[in-house]
Amino acid sequence: MTELPRRVLFGAAYYHEYQPYERLEEDLDLMAEARFTVIRVGESVWSTWEPENGQFALDWLQPVLDGAHERGIAVILGTPTYAVPPWLARLYPEITGERRTGERIGWGARQEVDFTHPAFRFHAERIVRRIAGRYAAHPAVIGFQVDNEPGNELLHNRGVFQRFTDDLRHRYGDVATLNREWGLVYWSHRLSTWADLWTPDGNVQPQYDVAWRRFQAAQTTEFIAWQADLIREYRRPGQFVTTCIAYERPAVDDDRLTDHLDVTAGNPYYRMQDALELPDRRSADQHWTSSGVWALQLSADRMYASRQEPFLVTETNAGSIGGPWDNRPAYDGQWRQAAWLLVSRGARMIEYWHWHTLHFGTETYWGGVLPHSGKPGRTWHELARLGAEFDRAGDLVAGLTPDADVTFLFSLPSKWLMQKYPPLATPDGGPDARAYHGLFDPFYRGAFDAGLQSRIVSRPADVDTPVLVVPGLYLADDDTLDQLRGYAEAGGHLVLGPRTGYADPEGRARTDRMPARLAEAAGAWYDEFSNLSTEVPVDGLDGRATRWVDGLTVTDATVVARYDHPHFGRWPAITTRRVGAGRITVVGTVPDVDLAKALFRWLVPQHGEVPPSVTVTGATAPDGRVVRFVHNWSFTPAVVRLESHVADVLGDDVYPAGAEIALGPWDVRVLNVT
Amino acid sequence: MTELPRRVLFGAAYYHEYQPYERLEEDLDLMAEARFTVIRVGESVWSTWEPENGQFALDWLQPVLDGAHERGIAVILGTPTYAVPPWLARLYPEITGERRTGERIGWGARQEVDFTHPAFRFHAERIVRRIAGRYAAHPAVIGFQVDNEPGNELLHNRGVFQRFTDDLRHRYGDVATLNREWGLVYWSHRLSTWADLWTPDGNVQPQYDVAWRRFQAAQTTEFIAWQADLIREYRRPGQFVTTCIAYERPAVDDDRLTDHLDVTAGNPYYRMQDALELPDRRSADQHWTSSGVWALQLSADRMYASRQEPFLVTETNAGSIGGPWDNRPAYDGQWRQAAWLLVSRGARMIEYWHWHTLHFGTETYWGGVLPHSGKPGRTWHELARLGAEFDRAGDLVAGLTPDADVTFLFSLPSKWLMQKYPPLATPDGGPDARAYHGLFDPFYRGAFDAGLQSRIVSRPADVDTPVLVVPGLYLADDDTLDQLRGYAEAGGHLVLGPRTGYADPEGRARTDRMPARLAEAAGAWYDEFSNLSTEVPVDGLDGRATRWVDGLTVTDATVVARYDHPHFGRWPAITTRRVGAGRITVVGTVPDVDLAKALFRWLVPQHGEVPPSVTVTGATAPDGRVVRFVHNWSFTPAVVRLESHVADVLGDDVYPAGAEIALGPWDVRVLNVT
């Protein structure tokens, strides 16, 4: 990993050019007062960098960099390729992205472009080289962000589709092979020549969709890698290159994308106010913002997973983030809580979006650190307190490795396919485009509710915890399934959830009894399954089955839980079997919050008891020191009994093991285990 | 009717070409073991029959036909015109169907074609002749299915629209006549010449819509008749020609279509599991699958109605049928129940869709007889039991004429018009595109709940029961209305529901007091009406009025029920009057389940009492033998007292009149009245 400062970077995106009047010095002074150590600049204003085709105006940023540097504030310099100037759109309308073949996106927002188009690339390269050439040497610049939240569209432009066809041609060799592998005998889809391939607009074949989504994500990876390589021609030693990832974008594969970056950077937006309350039985919608403490922690764990190492938070809520109809600024204390939670899971930068609330444009109600008045308000004061805390905590909390009790295998290809072919229904019976999360999240949340900490991986090889949970791994090759069995045989406890091991990497249902290649070791198989529209009580563990039932037939396994139902009762809900040195447990349903928690308490019986509004997470500093984070997610104060001797990182107190520590409303304590 | 085997045909659609590995012999052996007598083949794979333009590959089906024949399994051979090969789409993109003028359907599914286009017809004729020429003589082939579930789209292609204009020109003669008949004075729509006619995309005039929908259905009829005639050039004596009808398709008129077929064939898909439970107070959505026993029975009665004779079930649920998010395989026993119900209403073939669950393609989760594992599972075992029952029942149950206590008049043109101009609202106040069924179904279901059996007709002339119920007959010519009055005068009990007799065949509101041409005989009229957003209690019969109230003014009739409401209470809900030798009853509202049941108990007072989970249906064999079917639609066993002396068709028991017969969970008994 690129060398980063030995403390948590703390700051905001800063758009001096958006301020309605001159206030550079005032802004930077207020940042310094709040102990800011970093700002991000320049990524949104291509038309300011280059007001006309080939006419460059690069000087405007100089005072910002100088002013930041004078105050010891580092700078991440962004490239502006995500927002194309109107003159470029006018000159080459063919670069306009298409959401359906031949239907161009209307201009007026950003990311409307087919970023694979050579006419775009020509201009993008030119402006990137100019900016990097001009500012890479500035001493304030510690790194670069190329583009911004890429992968926002599934591009249907002709060039993209033709290259998709070429990619298939290279991958499969001839149409006979594609016809066979995709099952194109079905509904008369056999191609006679590559030119027969239909465009994606009307496609309803899953096999096509698997390839299409993979290809789309590969375009994003290629584009960002290309830009990162451009920057690397200019950067000084020690400067990093990254991009900020919005993990819900449809065309981004964080795993492959970050192979081309020096550090992962992500934008975890989350809902504030009551959405952060614990205990939490809500089943809140998750969109590009997460909702719930467990969901915020999941977004942190996904960022850690991209490179299995600490990461940067390039954007997160300053004020409330969302449309003009969705202003919900945090309660006092929640900013600190969220920031420390992110740090506890490996964040080594907390950079807010953004410094000042904008006075014009789409995001007029995406709240910044400063309100529209430009005068420090509640947000600034809360963040200044947090800045002081980061100052005090110093290197102890920078680049933490978060604790993990259990590991989850996450499959982007399965998620993509389930967006179009979901196994779960919405409450009104329609397809649930978030079905992958409908399978994955209840397990992750169950671990969270059971007081466990989780790691997320995309390959079985990366697992180093005694429990591995795999829900919804619909697309899997033989090798991956065999590695899962190997994990159990070698002593791990493998937990399989619904839909895992059902299809091959082409999205074809396997011809085995399910779970394929694992049924024998699991001692249970199924060849039928059912959706549930009402919840079904379960015996054996507390809670209820929801949404799905696999018809598990036990050949040689112990039944852990069973359905209380005249039809489904014939099948167990959960089975378990010793395998080699380990164990395979099969969960044939989507557990509700109670059953999920009970499942994880059964999986990892040892756990402390904390009040229901409290979470405790732990992590290890690069130098081996051990840190604990205790949060109280409630208006109601709480008291927690400590298990070890600890020192208060943010204060002077030292507590012996067994002591009690008091938390106020929406409070967080950072403790060094000594 | 074409000569069909003297037993219920039993089998499945069989796609050997879709199997992921060779297993023809194994498949056919398993079919034979389950007593299959028929398979349907070949209708989906034009691109296999003709991999390139003019290159034919016809041999692949031979082993399937031979293998079936060896085992005594008959074959229905399909023509593949519903699924166009990619090469044809590439060569002649102008054959692509358009859902709006100029907007082509995306390729990638099936039925994307303008089947009226000569470039399509040229190729369709060629492949149909090749397949029929090759296989008509095969001894296994007992019949042909041309195309598949036709009428899936309202085609807006230029040729279709121009022929629509020509059709109007031929029908009306000149624009002055059209202007007058369609009321085109309204909103300045008078045409000056035929070229003035607007395309259907923006049309909001009901008169246009009536003609447009009729024309669309006529295209489907013409296409299927054309193909059927092609096949007739090749078929052997005794072989039948049909197509499989999905009755909810927007452009199919089963009544006219089946005039060109040798036998009706339909695809009644239905919801399994709790959807089949009785008693049933749910108001489930009905889509292309029915939901509820009454709704399954309705779909059977509609198939019988197409030609007023027994029919084939070409497709029905093997495993669960629906999207990947909608897997609900039957409870044990439900397959038998549904099959015997269909047979009791006149089905002489039960052919499941489909033999094996597909491993690729859109329908990967449309469940077949075999699961993805290819090993017989619960479905196969349940169907094998049923196969044995059909074997035992033999000719007694093949080609039954179902009993009918009451008759319903069904109007496709009224249904079509109400899809765009519905008289009923959805719960949120919007237009209910299923309003025709919103009017029709509560009456049909009331008869079902009252223990009655129904026949459906499209012309008053076809009625031969003492009660005729006519809800929602919005479009009707004078002659039809006069025939209805004539039915009553001749001794029948005519029951009119809301909207009947309101408009003429052009969809123009009549200028009479309503119900037009019937008000005087009914002794009641109305000139106003109201939608209801809340239900209104009714006095006189149990139950409530829903959705609609006609302001019935009694001139000379007896009030049967009245609204309990400060405004609507001025009008009766139901009136009745002797007319000639019969009677006319007017129902001014949509009855809820209680009121509908009470209405039919009042209409047909004599009825036996059975437990609330039990239905009893009856039918007559071609040779005059009388059969009874007793179903228990519940997990709870039931006991039924028999009214006649019967023999158990599926066992050896004989029961005297008055004996009790026990039914298990989801059980069915077939009894021969002796």
Added chain:
Amino acid sequence: MTELPRRVLFGAAYYHEYQPYERLEEDLDLMAEARFTVIRVGESVWSTWEPENGQFALDWLQPVLDGAHERGIAVILGTPTYAVPPWLARLYPEITGERRTGERIGWGARQEVDFTHPAFRFHAERIVRRIAGRYAAHPAVIGFQVDNEPGNELLHNRGVFQRFTDDLRHRYGDVATLNREWGLVYWSHRLSTWADLWTPDGNVQPQYDVAWRRFQAAQTTEFIAWQADLIREYRRPGQFVTTCIAYERPAVDDDRLTDHLDVTAGNPYYRMQDALELPDRRSADQHWTSSGVWALQLSADRMYASRQEPFLVTETNAGSIGGPWDNRPAYDGQWRQAAWLLVSRGARMIEYWHWHTLHFGTETYWGGVLPHSGKPGRTWHELARLGAEFDRAGDLVAGLTPDADVTFLFSLPSKWLMQKYPPLATPDGGPDARAYHGLFDPFYRGAFDAGLQSRIVSRPADVDTPVLVVPGLYLADDDTLDQLRGYAEAGGHLVLGPRTGYADPEGRARTDRMPARLAEAAGAWYDEFSNLSTEVPVDGLDGRATRWVDGLTVTDATVVARYDHPHFGRWPAITTRRVGAGRITVVGTVPDVDLAKALFRWLVPQHGEVPPSVTVTGATAPDGRVVRFVHNWSFTPAVVRLESHVADVLGDDVYPAGAEIALGPWDVRVLNVT
């Protein structure tokens, strides 16, 4: 104002040309019997006036005008430009309106045209001149309606967009100015030349939207003014020119539009039956029909506001108005109630839409005075009673100035902007496109529920009541905000609601602490705010806060009400402060029905008590006589104690002050205070 008859005009739109058979004399006799004094004719049938390009047929209307005149029925003559003939659409398809750039509206309804297109204007002028030239001199004609409910579309045609760009060029001078004023630095939107401006289809920038909506409304105003000027070349002295306004149309600015008319004319459609019941706690959807007595009164007060003078009701419900699925004809008495309510608020014509219920076309179920039978039904009889009442009331009630206790400032530009950038969410969390009314209506309704009468203005200068309420005035220039403060300083009680004074006229958030330019005088400011998804109880006044909270910080004000909430409780809900001779009250939330009523009882403490189903409104005749209207909106009779000595305008009774007057179900009394 144009000279109008000294009595309330009473009648209907009359489409003799739509009748299915000849019945002119019968229709006119029935109108005369119901005391009709006016009909509107001719506005929908351009293709009848001009069956082919340049061939005119103008005589058909003569018998209608003659027949009306013979019976003393006046005529408003409409121009038919809202419904373009098919031949014109065929000749010049480029006149078709576009809802998105390049996407033409489908023909088949009406108002499909780009009315700014010269090819349309050429033909529109020709037909208007022909009709006006032919009939302006007819003695029956008292006025003209040009076009009909204009402003139905936001037109995206090329010419419209290019003139929009020209308009910006003229308004801002150069792109540098536009870049600065619109903040186009944001997201690289800076223009290099006018040709860079993007079309509105993909726009997400509020500043663009402000200009676009203003420009669209200006097109409508220009078109109507152009037609009105054409008519003025032909009209006789005393004949008025107007158009009928549907106030919810997206491109109509009634304030500016009516500057070019002689009298305001509007089409207040409303929901009948239970929607008119009081007391009313429903939060009914408001669409192009209002729902609730308060909402009907609001639509009347908006019509009065357009020119701050009495107005014509050109269309309102005869029978039920709406789609075929939404028939809800009034309860007995409701027609009278609604008509007298409109008159009490300044209506000097009540013209129903329409005489006879149409037998064909889209509006077959928009109910007329006569039902489809053509025989007088309940509606005719109810209206005949009302006609007699208007006859009796005579000049007393024609051209009333309605009483006003409080004034509301209404901002169309704020409403338009909030349709795309709403500050309020729907219950499911999405943007509420009716957010402006979400802010405005609860205050208006609070005044209504408190028994107060309201006036609506668009400029502070028009206020002449002691209380001025300003919710949701998001877009405001400095001068307007200063005038508001001036109103308070001069002795008025200014009540500010959420979002008022937040942005400048370009839609840019102001840089002040809020409410901008008013916070100091109000003694309270805020720099943050929150949406509410659940209601929050309030202390100090009865009721609850909903949807929005401003974080009010008191500098020098009295707290009237406070939130009962652990977070929001830090801020007051309502503050008040003496300012000069008056007072400023700030309401930081959207009050629920209880809080809104309590607020207005606090604002205007003196009020009489009437039963909860009763309203009392008052008005002054042009000659100074005072009238009271007492309505009982319920099936339950009510008794009201009179405060003054009154004479029953519709009867012979005279009541002393303190007497009680009895109202039947859905009754209304008109009283002359003597």
